[in-house]
Amino acid sequence: MNKAAFLAAAVLLAGYHAPALAQAKPAAPAASAPLTADQKEHAVEDFGILSGAMRSDQVPDDVKAALMGCIYSNPLSKISSAIDQISAANPGKVDRTKPDSVLGAMAAVCGYKPSQAPSAATPPAEQKPPAGR
Secondary structure, X not given: XXXXXXXXXXXXXXXXXXXXXHXXXXXXXXXXXXXXXXXXXXXXXXXXXXXXXXXXXXXOHHHHHHXXXXXXXXXXXXXXXXXXHHHHHOOOOOOOOOHHHHHHHHHHHOOOOOOOOOOOOOOOOOOOOOOOO
16 A cells, blocks of 8 residues: 555545544444445455555554444445445546555545644754854
8 A cells, every 4th residue: 555645545535525424323234225246346345455454554543543433333335335426426536446546535434534744844044153253
């Protein structure tokens, strides 16, 4: 996982999906329509990406915490569907062939908000030579 690409995708997508998904209560089990081939494929890919992210030292701990809380509180089908919705609503921003892009969308869906980049360091004040030289 490329940390820079992931963070760029997460920052880009952070405002596109309501983070309420992370706080949603699990729905009672109900009969559901069979999954389409695309839904199955995306769910398997999303689970693989999630699993890889949890093992990666390139993914920050706060992202891992958001993802873990999200998957623990929501069915993968709901998370995967939300990623598909973000992808459809933002063509070219979520590329399902790029795991970093999908991980960024997943983090946004799960309510992760990247912290603001640290402000640029103030350059040191110019030193004047001691008087008398």
